[in-house]
Amino acid sequence: MLAEETHMDPQNTDLSANAKMFNQAKTLRLHTGNLVNRSRLKRKCPSSPSEELQDCIKATLTDWFSLPKPTSEDFADTLDCSIPQATDAITPEEREELKVSAKLFLCEPAQSSIREAVEMACQTLAVSQLDSVIIAPPGPPEGDSQTLAHLQPAWEELEALVRCQQIAAIGTSDLDKDLLEQLYNWAQVKPSSNQVNLASCCVMPPDLTAFAKDFDIQLLTHNDPKELMSAAAFQEALQEGTQDLNMANWRLEWVLRYSIIVKSRGIIKAKGYLVSARKVSP
Template sequence: MESQNTNVTENAKAMLKNAKTLKLHTGNLVIRSRLKKKCPSSPSEELQDCIRATLIDWLSTTQLPSEGGVSDTVDCSIPEATEAIKPEEREELKVSVKLFLCETDQSSIPEAVEMACQTLAVSQLDSVIIAPRGLPEGEVQTLAHLQPAWEVLEALVGSKKIAAIGTSDLDKDLLEQLYKWSQVKPSSNQVNLASCCVMPPDLTAFAKDFDIQLLTHSDPKELMSSSAFQEAVQESTKELAVADWRLEWVLRYSIIVKSRGIIKAKGYLVNGRKASP
């Protein structure tokens, strides 16, 4: 039995070694006790623990495809951990998503939305909040930084893949600029109370006037760096070379029971890509 398990792990490592894209789903964290630390100190630590736990499970259970070949894309997820939504319960549930972009390529936005829809077995996400890629030290975020991603989100609203879209960490002036410029108006704006203990009065007044929901969050400016992603993969796979891997995006989802306001499911989808030689 031990020899069989060793072969499974080696087969899985071979798949990862030859892959160019890694897609990972942590499964439902509400019902799965998979984290090494029961109470992670931050969202970043939670995500890193999730990646390690998922990869360890996947490495110990995955066989090479029956046709024998290897794919450019490896799906590191545990099928029984997936929280697919049944059609008869869809109306009772709200699917909320926050998408953290780690690269400047906007094509990753529809890719992430589609992966979330497929994973959760829904045709539309109820809300998506975008967290753009962090800017270099000293550079200030402007409307020009937000517009490319927002245009992609607007197209996804038009195609009914998303019902509502929101922003993160915009002050009153930038939120107002986005509101006036956009075709699809932001329905929400997240505010990090770690850097702002009380909601700014001007932001509160503007949001009230234009029916924008103000939410709070505790996410860092960079949820996970590529080096932290590489570290999590390295710790799970031991000898696998990870220096060429970079993190493209992270999507965190919550499935909420509307009538009761409780979280039925929560998890992460992660997309990494190996840099071209």
């Protein structure tokens, strides 16, 4: 009597490996790849930066789940969810023609996150230095206003990265004239730019404009919300992207959004997100 032939479902095998990898991991690092080229994301026009990030996390995890997984039972503590063919590595020959800019959104106050994010960006893009980084630190406690003391720890970490030449210029986000002046007078490495959210300010405040002009600080506009991604939105993106694995214990640490611009033509060659999350005790 012939033995009954059995068939393994590759999807179930991959799902089991994926589940084991997520269960073992303590840190999640995700790279969306170049959004300019990713067809899955080009078809949809997000209504906000928050929606764009949520769509990117879902799509990247979905694509990553379709990749072959190792058969080893020894999985790493840090899980790298990136799509190899979607990377934006810059060759040495083209580096001089490109400007690499980033905005770093800190979801938690840990200053080590700044160095981790910048190092991951440099490694991912194959560069030794980012041309500019704008910092968006976590908001102050409920009911408090932002102060210089609140900004100083993050700024000192950025200054250290400038001194070791991993960043060329550093900037701020959503500072009014008084706070920008306080930061400028205190800082060893002066802010080169300050972003202003035109959703809350239709016209640049005259005092901010005058101060920026006097001290050669570039004023930029943006439409990012105060909280780029809520905990609930992050959980939703994880659940949908991981095919409903239990992801309730994962917390977003930081998000770095980068753009690579061709200097001579002023066009965006590449843009994307780097995301870090960590597992917390239930």
